[in-house]
Each structure stands twice: as C-alpha cells, then as structure tokens.
Amino acid sequence: DAGVTQSPTHLIKTRGQQVTLRCSPKSGHDTVSWYQQALGQGPQFIFQYYEEEERQRGNFPDRFSGHQFPNYSSELNVNALLLGDSALYLCASSSGPYGEQFFGPGTRLTVL
Amino acid sequence: AQKITQTQPGMFVQEKEAVTLDCTYDTSDPSYGLFWYKQPSSGEMIFLIYQGSYDQQNATEGRYSLNFQKARKSANLVISASQLGDSAMYFCAMREGLGGGTASKLTFGTGTRLQVTL
Numbered sequence: 087d088a089g090v091t092q093s094p095t096h097l098i099k100t101r102g103q104q105v106t107l108r109c110s111p112k113s114g115h116d117t118v119s120w121y122q123q124a125l126g127q128g129p130q131f132i133f134q135y136y137e138e139e140e141r142q143r144g145n146f147p148d149r150f151s152g153h154q155f156p157n158y159s160s161e162l163n164v165n166a167l168l169l170g171d172s173a174l175y176l177c178a179s180s181s182g183p184y185g186e187q188f189f190g191p192g193t194r195l196t197v198l
Numbered sequence: 199a200q201k202i203t204q205t206q207p208g209m210f211v212q213e214k215e216a217v218t219l220d221c222t223y224d225t226s227d228p229s230y231g232l233f234w235y236k237q238p239s240s241g242e243m244i245f246l247i248y249q250g251s252y253d254q255q256n257a258t259e260g261r262y263s264l265n266f267q268k269a270r271k272s273a274n275l276v277i278s279a280s281q282l283g284d285s286a287m288y289f290c291a292m293r294e295g296l297g298g299g300t301a302s303k304l305t306f307g308t309g310t311r312l313q314v315t316l
Contacts, residue, residue, distance in 0.1 A: 121304075126308075127309075128289050128291075129306050131304065131305070134303065176241075176243060180302075187245075189235075189243035189245075192242065
C-alpha cells in the first residue's frame with residue numbers, strides 16, 4: 087500500500103521563476119492538503135483540495151495556486167518565486183476533508 | 199495570536215528514560231483535536247497520537263501518551279523508555295472544529311528537537 091508520494095525531492099530555482107510540485111495521495115484518499123515549512127518553523131497551511139476544488143486556503147498570496155486531478159493527485163504552483171519561498175513543501179492526504187492527514191516526504195525548494 | 203506554543207526548542211534525554219514535551223494551545227472553539235507528529239531528518243511528518251477535546255481519557259499509543267489538561271489548555275507528549283531512534287523534531291498541532299468551515303487544516307507549533315543520548 088503506497089503512501090503519499092511527492093516529486094521532485096529537491097528543486098533549485100532562481101528568483102522570478104515558476105515552479106510546479108506534485109503529490110500523489112495515499113491509496114483510498116481523495117483529499118490533498120499542502121503545507122509550507124520554512125527552516126526552523128512548523129508547517130504552515132497553504133490550501134486544501136477536495137473534489138477537484140480548493141475548499142480552504144491559508145494566508146498565502148495568489149502566487150500560490152493549485153490543482154487536483156480526477157485521480158486525486160495534486161499540483162502546487164508558485165509563480166514569481168521569491169527568496170522567502172525557500173522551504174520544505176509538504177503534501178498530506180486524507181479520506182475526506184476531515185480525515186486524519188498522512189504526510190509525504192516533502193519537496194525541498196531552494197530559491198537563489 | 200499564536201494558537202500552538204511549544205516553549206522547548208531542544209531537549210536531551212538519556213536512553214531508557216522518560217521525557218515530556220510541552221504544548222499549550224489557544225482556541226475558543228469547544229470542539230478541537232490535538233495531534234503530535236514526529237519529523238526525522240528525512241522530513242516526513244509521522245503521526246504519533248491524537249486527543250479529541252471531548253475525550254474523557256488521556257490518549258496512549260504504545261510508548262507515547264498525551265497528558266491532556268483541558269482547563270490549562272495543555273497537551274504534553276510523554277515518551278516512555280526513550281530510544282536512540284526517537285531523536286527527531288516533534289510538533290504539536292491542532293485542528294479546530296469537528297466538521298465544516300475551518301475544521302480541516304492543521305495549525306502547528308514551532309517544534310521541539312529531542313536528542314536521545316546513551
């Protein structure tokens with residue numbers, strides 16, 4: 087039973103570029119939540135996708151957008167990258183929006 | 199206002215000893231859940247234990263127990279018989295509400311780094 091998978095593992099971008107991160111949920115899960123974890127901090131909620139729609143959003147600018155596909159996998163897109171976007175991006179999946187969240191290994195993004 | 203507070207940036211414990219990691223929270227919602235996660239250096243958040251606000255008894259999962267003091271708004275994690283593999287970051291998190299609205303997101307504290315020594 088595969089858990090939550092994320093790709094890529096690491097990514098290096100320069101300021102102003104755009105990036106796409108991918109997440110495949112645990113088998114049987116239909117909801118994906120994204121979190122940003124800056125160095126030395128706890129994860130911060132970005133948004134959650136359920137039924138291919140963004141159902142809840144944290145305090146992040148519109149440069150952060152996402153998508154959920156019919157197979158429940160999800161993408162996180164960040165436009166016009168800033169140095170401050172450097173972080174570990176964690177994806178969590180659950181069975182329904184209120185189910186227990188299982189986390190993936192994360193994508194470490196470095197913006198130079 | 200910070201909703202989850204972890205005041206211990208780092209803790210040391212000897213192998214086989216017990217350790218308590220502190221967590222206090224703030225919410226006006228009578229319905230909430232409290233979680234503890236372990237994050238090793240690999241980055242993945244591993245779920246350890248859950249306590250619902252209406253649960254009458256403190257949660258336990260193997261060597262992990264949660265010391266829930268509702269009136270004091272604290273939810274401390276107790277790890278018994280520490281092992282070298284317990285060395286990691288530990289995060290306390292809260293989910294407000296039992297359904298609807300903002301119920302689904304997790305709010306995390308800043309974490310405590312636990313080092314288990316021989």
